[in-house]
Amino acid sequence: MKVVIRALCLCVCFLQQCLGQYQPNWDSLDKRPLPSWYDEVKVGIFMHWGVFSVPSYHSEWFWWYWKGAKDTDLIKFMQRNYPPEFTYADFAPSFKAEFYDPNQWADILQASGAKYVVLTSKHHEGFTLWPSKVSWNWNAMDVGPKRDLLGDLAVAIRNRTDIHFGLYHSLFEWFNPIYLKDKANKFTTQDFVKTKTGPELYELVNKYQPELIWSDGEWEAEDTYWNSTNFIAWLYNDSPVKNKVVVNDRWGSRTLCKHGDYYTCQDRYNPGKLQNHKWENAMTIDKLSWGYRRNAPLSDYLTMVELTTTIAETISCGGNILVNIGPTADGRIPPIFEERLRQMGQWLKVNGEAIYGSKPWAFQNDTATHGVWYTYQKATDSVYAIVTGGKMPFGKLMLGAPNPSPGTQVTLLGYTGGPFRFDRNPPGGIAIDVPAIPASQMPCDWAWTFKFTQLAN
Numbered sequence: 001m002k003v004v005i006r007a008l009c010l011c012v013c014f015l016q017q018c019l020g021q022y023q024p025n026w027d028s029l030d031k032r033p034l035p036s037w038y039d040e041v042k043v044g045i046f047m048h049w050g051v052f053s054v055p056s057y058h059s060e061w062f063w064w065y066w067k068g069a070k071d072t073d074l075i076k077f078m079q080r081n082y083p084p085e086f087t088y089a090d091f092a093p094s095f096k097a098e099f100y101d102p103n104q105w106a107d108i109l110q111a112s113g114a115k116y117v118v119l120t121s122k123h124h125e126g127f128t129l130w131p132s133k134v135s136w137n138w139n140a141m142d143v144g145p146k147r148d149l150l151g152d153l154a155v156a157i158r159n160r161t162d163i164h165f166g167l168y169h170s171l172f173e174w175f176n177p178i179y180l181k182d183k184a185n186k187f188t189t190q191d192f193v194k195t196k197t198g199p200e201l202y203e204l205v206n207k208y209q210p211e212l213i214w215s216d217g218e219w220e221a222e223d224t225y226w227n228s229t230n231f232i233a234w235l236y237n238d239s240p241v242k243n244k245v246v247v248n249d250r251w252g253s254r255t256l257c258k259h260g261d262y263y264t265c266q267d268r269y270n271p272g273k274l275q276n277h278k279w280e281n282a283m284t285i286d287k288l289s290w291g292y293r294r295n296a297p298l299s300d301y302l303t304m305v306e307l308t309t310t311i312a313e314t315i316s317c318g319g320n321i322l323v324n325i326g327p328t329a330d331g332r333i334p335p336i337f338e339e340r341l342r343q344m345g346q347w348l349k350v351n352g353e354a355i356y357g358s359k360p361w362a363f364q365n366d367t368a369t370h371g372v373w374y375t376y377q378k379a380t381d382s383v384y385a386i387v388t389g390g391k392m393p394f395g396k397l398m399l400g401a402p403n404p405s406p407g408t409q410v411t412l413l414g415y416t417g418g419p420f421r422f423d424r425n426p427p428g429g430i431a432i433d434v435p436a437i438p439a440s441q442m443p444c445d446w447a448w449t450f451k452f453t454q455l456a457n
């Protein structure tokens with residue numbers, strides 16, 4: 001009898017796998033192959049936008065540092081600039097997005113060379129950028145912009161670009177009384193999940209069909225409290241995006257870096273070595289904040305040398321990079337962010353061959369010259385060495401990792417004057433003669449990519 005039941009179970013399991021039916025547990029969900037678009041696109045743009053964009057001071061965690069941590073700087077900021085009875089909710093009417101032009105945003109994102117975008121549908125403050133059925137007077141339609149900010153961006157992105165549309169969503173809300181009650185009950189009740197955060201997730205997927213869900217705000221409670229595996233099983237099995245959707249790893253206090261289609265592990269995760277699971281480096285152009293900060297000096301923004309270095313490190317080690325910008329409460333992408341994005345696009349136009357669709361190579365960084373990062377294209381059996389750090393290596397470039405064969409060719413992406421002469425380096429590796437390329441013929445700034453074909457390794 002036992003044997004028969006076991007055989008039956010196995011059979012049902014097999015059928016479920018065949019039908020693409022994932023079970024609501026991590027063992028089953030983790031078996032799902034990563035939809036291929038995600039690893040191919042490599043570069044995305046993250047956008048943190050919400051009521052926190054109104055004070056645009058300190059960070060998107062403004063409310064928490066003011067009322068939760070009782071940070072003296074924020075208390076003073078409020079005392080100096082606002083009447084004593086002013087609450088965080090009173091910022092919302094000033095979130096007007098009066099200059100918001102989603103078509104213009106879409107065009108800037110397209111020009112950046114990014115292939116996916118992730119917008120905060122709701123951050124820890126709980127304010128939703130879409131007219132959620134389970135949010136009253138704390139969403140962009142009822143207060144502030146009086147507009148479906150999220151839906152309008154989705155339309156513009158899909159109408160004008162080939163960018164994949166993704167959404168960030170915070171499971172918890174710092175000060176939501178229903179959440180705080182569940183928390184006080186040590187998460188033995190699930191009223192917040194049942195009435196707020198769960199319905200929101202289904203609503204977002206059914207209404208906007210995001211291709212990526214960047215979950216966050218998970219860490220205070222187990223995935224069982226958040227009902228995460230049930231939601232993801234539905235997402236993979238039955239949702240309108242079941243064949244293409246990708247999720248990250250923030251679904252409960254013990255899922256980070258362990259479960260999900262790809263891992264984020266920690267903010268600005270950039271391990272510098274090859275990882276055995278798909279991962280993403282979610283990082284910021286403003287080094288200190290994800291949300292817009294009016295008082296950020298130029299030195300707080302990454303330079304293009306820093307940004308291209310981070311891109312090379314991340315892609316070489318098998319990661320995707322998600323570059324964050326903070327739009328303003330009046331609906332603009334500030335020129336400093338726009339410039340960085342357009343510069344990134346210029347760089348990717350020349351060097352994209354080494355980025356999009358690439359795979360990690362046998363070596364990630366060079367052993368002889370610091371700051372050189374490798375990628376590989378399988379289709380053409382080409383190896384790419386990205387020289388970061390902002391200094392073009394005129395003269396001799398010594399690399400320890402590539403071993404040339406008699407048929408090897410060395411060129412520079414975006415430069416027609418190659419191929420370059422080279423010598424086999426006695427201890428192993430290659431010494432490339434890099435000619436004095438005139439400024440007018442330099443293919444790009446900030447970082448340069450040498451391409452190798454027919455290497456011996």
Ligand SMILES: *[C@@H]1O[C@H](CO)[C@@H](O)[C@H](O)[C@H]1NC(C)=O
Nearest residue numbers: 103152155156157158159160
């Ligand atoms: C999509 O773009 C086309 C051409 O650019 C435009 O005519 C059309 O109105 C747009 N649709 C929406 C829904 O924005």
Ligand SMILES: *[C@@H]1O[C@H](CO)[C@@H](O)[C@H](O)[C@H]1NC(C)=O
Nearest residue numbers: 190193194198227230231234
């Ligand atoms: C969790 O998900 C299951 C399956 O979708 C559902 O039946 C259940 O009501 C959900 N629980 C909560 C607390 O939302």
Ligand SMILES: *[C@@H]1O[C@H](CO)[C@@H](O)[C@H](O)[C@H]1NC(C)=O
Nearest residue numbers: 271272273365366367368371
């Ligand atoms: C680069 O490679 C060397 C070994 O040659 C290694 O020691 C180093 O940690 C690597 N990573 C970085 C980020 O430089």
